[in-house]
Amino acid sequence: MTIATAGRPSVARLWWRWPVGLAAMAATVFAGTCIGETPIPLSIVVQTLANKVLGAAYPLDPIDMGIIWNYRLPRALVAASCGAGLALSGLVLQSLLRNALADPYLLGISAGASTGAVTVTIAGIGGGAVSMSLGAFAGALTAFLLVALLARAAGGGVSARGTGQIILAGIAGSQLFNALTSFIITKSANAEQARGIMFWLLGNLSGVRWPDVTLAVPIALTGLIACVWCARALDAFAFGAESAASLGIPVRRVQIVLIGLTALVTAVMVSIVGSIGFVGLVIPHAARFVVGVRHGRLVPATALTGAAFLIAADVLSRTMIPGQVLPIGVITALVGAPAFALILLRGRRRP
Amino acid sequence: MILQARNLGWGVRRLPIVQGVDLAVREGETLGLVGPNGSGKSTLLRLLAGILKPTSGEVAVEGRPLSGLPRRLAAQKIAYLEQQADTGEAITVRDAVELGRTPWLTPLQPWSDEDDRIVAGALADADLRGFESRFWATLSGGEKQRVHLARALAQRPRILLLDEPTNHLDVRHQLSMLDLVAALPVTSIIALHDLNQALTCDRVGVMAGGRLVALGSPEEVLSVERIAEVFGVRASIVVDPADGTRIFRLDHLR
Ligand SMILES: Nc1ncnc2c1ncn2[C@@H]1O[C@H](COP(=O)(O)OP(=O)(O)OP(=O)(O)O)[C@@H](O)[C@H]1O
Ligand SMILES: [Mg+2]
Numbered sequence A: 001m002t003i004a005t006a007g008r009p010s011v012a013r014l015w016w017r018w019p020v021g022l023a024a025m026a027a028t029v030f031a032g033t034c035i036g037e038t039p040i041p042l043s044i045v046v047q048t049l050a051n052k053v054l055g056a057a058y059p060l061d062p063i064d065m066g067i068i069w070n071y072r073l074p075r076a077l078v079a080a081s082c083g084a085g086l087a088l089s090g091l092v093l094q095s096l097l098r099n100a101l102a103d104p105y106l107l108g109i110s111a112g113a114s115t116g117a118v119t120v121t122i123a124g125i126g127g128g129a130v131s132m133s134l135g136a137f138a139g140a141l142t143a144f145l146l147v148a149l150l151a152r153a154a155g156g157g158v159s160a161r162g163t164g165q166i167i168l169a170g171i172a173g174s175q176l177f178n179a180l181t182s183f184i185i186t187k188s189a190n191a192e193q194a195r196g197i198m199f200w201l202l203g204n205l206s207g208v209r210w211p212d213v214t215l216a217v218p219i220a221l222t223g224l225i226a227c228v229w230c231a232r233a234l235d236a237f238a239f240g241a242e243s244a245a246s247l248g249i250p251v252r253r254v255q256i257v258l259i260g261l262t263a264l265v266t267a268v269m270v271s272i273v274g275s276i277g278f279v280g281l282v283i284p285h286a287a288r289f290v291v292g293v294r295h296g297r298l299v300p301a302t303a304l305t306g307a308a309f310l311i312a313a314d315v316l317s318r319t320m321i322p323g324q325v326l327p328i329g330v331i332t333a334l335v336g337a338p339a340f341a342l343i344l345l346r347g348r349r350r351p
Numbered sequence B: 001m002i003l004q005a006r007n008l009g010w011g012v013r014r015l016p017i018v019q020g021v022d023l024a025v026r027e028g029e030t031l032g033l034v035g036p037n038g039s040g041k042s043t044l045l046r047l048l049a050g051i052l053k054p055t056s057g058e059v060a061v062e063g064r065p066l067s068g069l070p071r072r073l074a075a076q077k078i079a080y081l082e083q084q085a086d087t088g089e090a091i092t093v094r095d096a097v098e099l100g101r102t103p104w105l106t107p108l109q110p111w112s113d114e115d116d117r118i119v120a121g122a123l124a125d126a127d128l129r130g131f132e133s134r135f136w137a138t139l140s141g142g143e144k145q146r147v148h149l150a151r152a153l154a155q156r157p158r159i160l161l162l163d164e165p166t167n168h169l170d171v172r173h174q175l176s177m178l179d180l181v182a183a184l185p186v187t188s189i190i191a192l193h194d195l196n197q198a199l200t201c202d203r204v205g206v207m208a209g210g211r212l213v214a215l216g217s218p219e220e221v222l223s224v225e226r227i228a229e230v231f232g233v234r235a236s237i238v239v240d241p242a243d244g245t246r247i248f249r250l251d252h253l254r
Helices: A017-034 A042-054 A062-097 A109-121 A132-153 A165-188 A191-201 A210-229 A231-239 A241-246 A251-273 A279-291 A295-319 A328-346 B041-049 B071-077 B093-104 B113-125 B141-154 B171-183 B224-231
Strands: B003-012 B015-025 B030-034 B056-061 B078-081 B159-163 B187-191 B203-208 B211-216 B233-239 B246-252
Touching (some): A017 A062, A017 A295, A062 A231, A109 A132, A165 A191, A231 A241, A279 A295, A279 A328, A295 A328, B015 B041, B015 B056, B041 B078, B071 B093, B224 B233
Parallel strands (some): B030 B203
Antiparallel strands (some): B203 B211
């Protein structure tokens, strides 16, 4: 049988998963740092890291060092956080809404975050006192609440069984917020700004520097820890919110905290790299396929796969067309759309 | 009194669905709940499980108000088996039954061998040995129902609330389910449609139009007149000559 049905090793006997997971994560980040348009030998990458992290003093070309330390490493770290964060957001939404198609992008949360971010940066609402991430968070939360309300009014609230409504409402929400974003850009931005924003909206990691790392990594870790902490609660939602309540889960509290965190993670990631689709949708399904449906395993697997996937997508976006950087959203959609089709065809059941 | 309801009521907007239910359940007894479709049996069970917040009155467990009890502690005392609960997840029978341990575990208190034993016992009690690695979607209706029962048993509750636990089961499993529940050292409330099964309970409550219209021993509560009044059917009592057991024969009311 599959892994999902294998024996039941106790958590104590599975402690090794965490160091192995961490090592795998470090290896992917390292790979992302090594690969790029300009070929830089492995030894130089290692020496740069040694110089910066361990205080070694290898004589190196400052340009190479700059590329590795100021450009590629933060980029790989942000890509990893972003991939893990978005994939976990998708997983949480799928489990809580019991809908295989739920993800921050389809539910309009990403679109709301974009609108919020654009409102702050371009229209200048908040007069500089409000950061772009905060604007994005407000937008993300507003979008989700609107979508949830619409779905509920249409007869399929957050806690209802088998809901297509939430996806339909999400599509309406995405359209609305994308239109709002375009409206704000057209009205308030000059041509130069508009081009930059459009590129950013499709997902772009070129502008990423160390300050973004210090925002993205803690937020992604917060999301991961919350999901690990709530793994059993997420399991308990398998038969619906009512069943979760009868298993002792404080349903309302878990929903509010986890969906709030999802909005926060999505908002922060969108404010740093723009809105990237399909990661939240496809990665949890891929992880389920490998480790089964129990969240104790699914959460770390999803985070790891999401991180690796986005680093790979970022490397591809930089190297696929020489001398050109593709928006990363284009890569994730190129991979994600066919995967999405597969999910639709396969349904959610496995034989 | 292990479970007590006082003037319990619940409604949507102006419409009362359950109202004025007073009920005291004794430790260890099996209480049958009968009534026509839509009479409020499931709603009453959800109120007693603490899943629905009452709009009037209150529920007390072991003398303490259920509304003041954290969900986790409530779930350690009360297990509730829904009338219908399905999932699209590719979950196995063992996964589903293990969910019953949720109220006893915390993120810091991992799965133990004791939990393994309890789950194995629950699987055995529900006659599900050999089904452990089957996927939910591949189970028959009755097998699903037995998985739900096993999950409720794995919860090791003091009070079992079962909503039509026998409605998908074959005859043998219906009997063994009821025998099992009767033999367990727990207090149970079972919503039932089969009046003959209700006769085997310690006490029976009759729901009609959202009210508990009768409560008492099966013989006195399930009188021919009341069955005619509540269900609109004519019942005649047949006595099995072998052991004197009463059986209902039901007919359309003319
Ligand atoms: N959320 C709700 N909104 C509106 N009406 C409801 C709601 N929940 C229950 N009802 C109504 O309340 C009545 C009682 O429902 P309940 O499920 O408790 O009946 P029941 O006795 O369990 O019936 P059955 O034998 O069919 O299982 C029904 O008429 C039902 O339509
Ligand atoms: Mg019912």
